[in-house]
Amino acid sequence: MSGSSGRRTVPNVPEEQLLLSELGPPRNGVTITPTRAAGNAAKRGGTEFEKQPFLPTEPVRLTPAWEETNLPNDELNFKGVTMEQAQLEMNPPKDRLNLVYLTLMLHGIGTLMPWNMFITAKEYFEDYKLSEEYTGSKNDYASNFMLYLTFASQVPNLVFNWLNIFVKIGGNLTTRIVWSIFFEVLLFVFTVILAMSDSSQWPGVFFWVTMGTAIGLNMANGIYQNTVFGMAAKLPFKYTGAVVLGSNVSGTFTAIINLASKFFAPNIRTAAIYYFITALFVLLACFDTYFALPLNRFYKYHELLSQKEAQENKAASGSSSNKIPYWKIFKQCLPQCFNVFMVFIVTLSIFPSLHSGVQKSDKNFFVGDDYYVNVMCFLTFNVCAMLGSLLSSLGTWPKPKFLVIPVLLRLIFIPLFVMFNYQPIGQSRVFPVVIANDWVYWGTAVLFAISSGYFSSLGMMYCPRTVEPHYASTAAMFGAASLITGIFCGILLSFIFPWFVVTVSL
Numbered sequence: 001m002s003g004s005s006g007r008r009t010v011p012n013v014p015e016e017q018l019l020l021s022e023l024g025p026p027r028n029g030v031t032i033t034p035t036r037a038a039g040n041a042a043k044r045g046g047t048e049f050e051k052q053p054f055l056p057t058e059p060v061r062l063t064p065a066w067e068e069t070n071l072p073n074d075e076l077n078f079k080g081v082t083m084e085q086a087q088l089e090m091n092p093p094k095d096r097l098n099l100v101y102l103t104l105m106l107h108g109i110g111t112l113m114p115w116n117m118f119i120t121a122k123e124y125f126e127d128y129k130l131s132e133e134y135t136g137s138k139n140d141y142a143s144n145f146m147l148y149l150t151f152a153s154q155v156p157n158l159v160f161n162w163l164n165i166f167v168k169i170g171g172n173l174t175t176r177i178v179w180s181i182f183f184e185v186l187l188f189v190f191t192v193i194l195a196m197s198d199s200s201q202w203p204g205v206f207f208w209v210t211m212g213t214a215i216g217l218n219m220a221n222g223i224y225q226n227t228v229f230g231m232a233a234k235l236p237f238k239y240t241g242a243v244v245l246g247s248n249v250s251g252t253f254t255a256i257i258n259l260a261s262k263f264f265a266p267n268i269r270t271a272a273i274y275y276f277i278t279a280l281f282v283l284l285a286c287f288d289t290y291f292a293l294p295l296n297r298f299y300k301y302h303e304l305l306s307q308k309e310a311q312e313n314k315a316a317s318g319s320s321s322n323k324i325p326y327w328k329i330f331k332q333c334l335p336q337c338f339n340v341f342m343v344f345i346v347t348l349s350i351f352p353s354l355h356s357g358v359q360k361s362d363k364n365f366f367v368g369d370d371y372y373v374n375v376m377c378f379l380t381f382n383v384c385a386m387l388g389s390l391l392s393s394l395g396t397w398p399k400p401k402f403l404v405i406p407v408l409l410r411l412i413f414i415p416l417f418v419m420f421n422y423q424p425i426g427q428s429r430v431f432p433v434v435i436a437n438d439w440v441y442w443g444t445a446v447l448f449a450i451s452s453g454y455f456s457s458l459g460m461m462y463c464p465r466t467v468e469p470h471y472a473s474t475a476a477m478f479g480a481a482s483l484i485t486g487i488f489c490g491i492l493l494s495f496i497f498p499w500f501v502v503t504v505s506l
Contacts, residue, residue, distance in 0.1 A: 093297040100299050101242050103289045104232050108246015109253065110286035111225040114184060114217040115153055116254040117279040119352065122146065124195070124272035125210070135203040145207070152214040154488045160222030161481040165474065166326065173231055173473075174290075180224035181287045187217050188280045195273050226480045233464035233476035234306040235299070238393050240464060240476060244457040245389035251382035259374055310470040324474055333466045333475040336400065337482040339407045340459040344483055346410045347452040348490025350417050351381050354497050355445070361421045361436040376442060381449040388453025392461065400462045407455055413448050420444075424498035431501040456483070 095101060122145075128134055130142040164176070191213055199206040232240045257278060265271035293299050330337075356377045360369060367375050398406065419434035420441050435441065463479035464472035 093301050095298045100235065100293065100296055101239060103293060104228070104235075104239055104242040105246035105249065106282075106289055107228045107286050108243040108248075109250040110181070110246075110283055111221065111228060111243070112247045112250040113254075113279045113282050114188075114214075114221050115157075116250055117275045118149060118153065118214060119146075120254050120258050121272040121275050124268050124275075125149075128268045128272075129199060129206060130203055135200050137203075139203055141203055141207045148207075148211055149214055150491050152211045153218045154484075154491060156215050157218040157222040157225075158481075158484050158488045160219050161226045161484045164223045164226040165477045165481060173227055174294075176223050176227045177231070177290055178287070180220040180227070181283055181290070183220040184217055184224070185280060185283050185287065187213050187220075188276055188283065192273060192276045192280070195269065195276060222484070225484070226477050229460070229476040229480040230473035233472040235302050237396075237461055237465070240461045241389060241392050241457045244453070244460050245386065245393075248382065248386040248389045248453050252379075252386050253382075255374070255378040255382045258378065259371070262374075306470065306472075309468075324471070326474070329467050329471050329474050330478055333463050333478055335404065336459050336463040336466055337478055339403050340456060340463065340479050341482045341486040341489075342404075342407045343410065343452060343456045343459060344486025345490040345493065346413060347448075347456075348487045349493040349497075350413060350448065350490075351452075352377065353491075353494040354417050354422060355381065357422045357424060357498075358417070358420045358441060359423045360438060361433075361441075362438050365438040367438075376438075376445060380442065380445050381452075384446050384449030385453035388450040388455075389457045391450070391454050392457035396458060396461070400466065403455065403458055403462065406451070407459070410448075410451055410455070413444070416444055417448075418497060418501065422497070422501060424502060427498060427502045429501045430503070430505040432506055 125145050126142040130139065130145060132138050132142075168176070191210075194206065194209065194213075228243055229240065232243050254275075257275060261271035261274055265274060294303075356373050358377070360367075360372045365372075416435075418431070421433045421436055423429055460476070460479050460483070464476040467475045
């Protein structure tokens with residue numbers, strides 16, 4: 001037995017005690033000490049093992065000990081931290097392939113999809129579904145459609161954007177986003193069914209049902225849009241800009257579909273069905289990709305940081321209350337909310353109503369009459385606004401304190417566009433056309449759109465950074481509500497310009 005192992009045998013000595021004695025002197029500063037029970041067992045054996053020197057009996061410990069670092073117990077024991085969270089903190093992940101950035105950009109597209117698709121289908125509603133040729137009777141529904149649609153869309157969007165800040169309609173962020181998108185999908189399916197139906201015998205019912213659909217869509221969209229900005233605020237600086245970029249891509253996407261439909265769709269009705277089905281697929285993509293976000297390590301890491309910030313703030317304040325200081329947050333982010341508001345009130349007072357009313361001045365201009373408004377207004381604005389948003393990811397100038405200066409300077413675009421060859425539909429202009437040059441008009445339109453995309457992105461990116469990190473989501477929601485308020489007020493202001501050019505003469 002003894003010859004097979006080469007290990008010396010000591011009678012009545014526990015094997016683990018013998019192994020300790022054979023380990024030799026401590027290595028790398030680690031001392032392994034036998035327990036009191038093991039020492040007593042060795043002594044009871046009455047062998048030569050009693051002659052081995054023993055240190056004072058105490059529990060096994062590593063040197064240097066954690067106890068000597070004076071760290072809080074929560075850090076020593078990793079209380080409340082899972083192994084996955086510990087791995088995320090020790091190895092902060094990156095946004096591989098920009099998946100989170102692209103996902104938020106997709107949601108930015110989704111937030112403006114209902115509005116863009118309905119205004120793009122203007123011809124479908126006014127010249128087809130509500131026209132005298134289709135209904136067989138004269139009515140005022142077509143002439144009042146865009147005015148009613150504007151209020152049916154923007155008023156509920158405005159109300160629910162602000163309401164979503166103070167009232168958690170539907171619960172947490174996930175619940176609000178998922179149910180909002182789901183409700184919008186159902187309404188777009190209903191809109192497609194209406195487009196396929198023969199409504200010639202009930203134009204009034206069709207008109208008011210469409211208005212009701214617009215109200216429902218924008219109630220849900222108000223919650224969706226506001227919540228997406230709150231979600232993006234938990235991530236680094238550029239991810240809020242991704243949502244703004246997506247909203248501008250939405251316009252570009254819609255403008256391209258509008259142009260393509262003129263080539264491929266056999267009639268207005270078919271083109272409108274394409275619009276609505278496209279919006280449906282975009283919203284379904286938003287729905288699917290949202291569920292993939294919590295599985296992304298980069299997103300989970302920043303969600304964890306956001307939760308830790310909130311817990312540390314609660315511990316530092318010594319309060320267990322979850323009450324959010326809305327007034328304090330609003331005062332801190334008010335300068336950037338004002339910037340966002342001013343950018344959009346100027347933009348929406350001009351685009352699309354005033355902008356799309358500018359007519360061709362030079363017959364030899366390279367853009368033909370049939371596509372002049374599509375190219376010079378819708379395509380130019382949406383593409384250049386998208387490029388402006390992209391520029392904000394490359395650099396941030398000016399800094400937050402001075403952003404208000406170029407934002408206010410954009411007010412000069414309002415009188416400039418009035419001086420171009422703007423012709424209100426069905427009315428005769430008496431205010432003189434001061435600038436009758438298509439190239440100057442196009443250059444102004446490019447600068448107007450780029451500045452809109454760039455400064456709106458900066459304002460929305462600066463807004464969550466003006467408050468403590470754990471209040472960033474709430475500040476971003478204030479910024480989103482200011483954005484919608486600017487859009488609503490800009491649309492109201494746009495009704496002044498037709499009256500101005502047909503009434504005021506020099």
